[in-house]
Amino acid sequence: MSISNFFNSSVGMYVAQAFSHSLIAALVVDRAIQAWRISSPLMRQRFSLIVILFPLVSFPIYQIMDPERGSLSFRLDTLFDINRWLNLEIWGLVPVSLLFIIVLFVTSLVFLFQEMIPIIKHTIETRTSNSAEEACIEHSLVSRALESLPGEKPSVSILNDDELILFSTTGKRPTVFVSSGLVEGLDTDQLQAAIAHEIAHIARNRRPLLVAVFIMRILMFYNPVVLVEFRRMVQEEEKICDDIAVSLTSKPRALAQILRKFNHRKEEFDIDRMKEILKLGEALEDYSHNVHLENRIRRLEEGNIQKIGGEWIKFLLTLIVIIFINYFVV
């Protein structure tokens, strides 16, 4: 089967249309967020969910609704047919469909090495550390920080490391890990804000909805638009946890100060570094990470934390527009 024929098969049409539908959904969502100035990370994350989940089901649903949607006459009269591009041959030699397959393949590799393998490694490490029943180290500063936090308190383990480390594991015994290097540089308010942020992660990671979303995201492993949108969703997740931490502690500035500590190693976007192709990816990743941290710090310092409400009409309108436009994208 040639590449061009693959995209005329049901599987090929599904893959190609999932890409087109997610791209259009991403553009519409982006415009909706800009037009209505939606700043709530929770709402922005819900909008991103459309981009990730919609292309997963759009093609089969459209085909069930209207089997003639795949017919040639429909394709010729429709708004956009991706096969018109995939059938092109650059200089009469290289089919565009081959380039498209390469893009999907590279995306799959990025997903595998940057998302799937690190998650599997992290899960294995978490289970190992849980089974070893690592003792929770008593620390007066940690005890004071936990004291005034409301709700169920996780165990806090201090890692003997001078680096700035802060993360949490969910599992049977939710644990917040902080490095001794971080604890030594923080006051009680700051440590409390840091733990509150991790408590938010623990609480949200237990929700079955987020697990379901991640499984669906895995099914779209080949889709570059979903790859980008999922990363955006993860960034919004950090802001959501910042907001929860602030609601628990009422200390946005303390949280901003911790983020600033993580950002103090910030490197400028060095053009010389970019010249070295091998380091280009690393440099871009660092830059993107720093921009995201700066954004979070600015939000916290400006007290730009809003309660959501009344955004569902905008959400539904955006979803309806995406469903309508994508019906004519084959």
Next chain:
Amino acid sequence: MYKKVLGLFYFAVALAILISVLKITNWLPGVLQEGAMKKYSSIDDVRSKLKIKDLHVPSYFPQSVVWPPSSIMAQSRPYEAVFMEFTSARTGDVNLIISQVSDRGSINDSKISLVQVKEKTAYPLKGRNALLEVGLCKNDIPCSRISWHEGTSTITVTMRSTPFELLKIADSMLY
């Protein structure tokens, strides 16, 4: 309220731009590459513009089918493919599709698709080994399909009817 209306206006403008961009993007491949799939007004038009020499057209049509084809779609690149749709004289719906697709490609017109194949049999058609399929289309309408190799192409005739008329049409396409 004013901000909400303004937001809605910006969103509507953005959508209008997006739809225009999609339309242009859909039109562009036809300009970049000659011979891309498009509609033609007549069979002679396909022959002259795409330079497809061996285009098989039936000489027999039952009275239930309207001549000329209601729609002709063809391409010469990346491979040759011609589709002719014919409507029913009674209902006006497409009830016959004749396709001629190069062996290099595989492209289907799902306008008439057999959802259930009841019988599949080899059928000798003027010295060619044809494959005859009889079954049902959507809404339990009797449908039949016959396909065979002709030179470097595969010809498929699909009809919303029993095979009786279909075989006569297919037979009239060959010498």
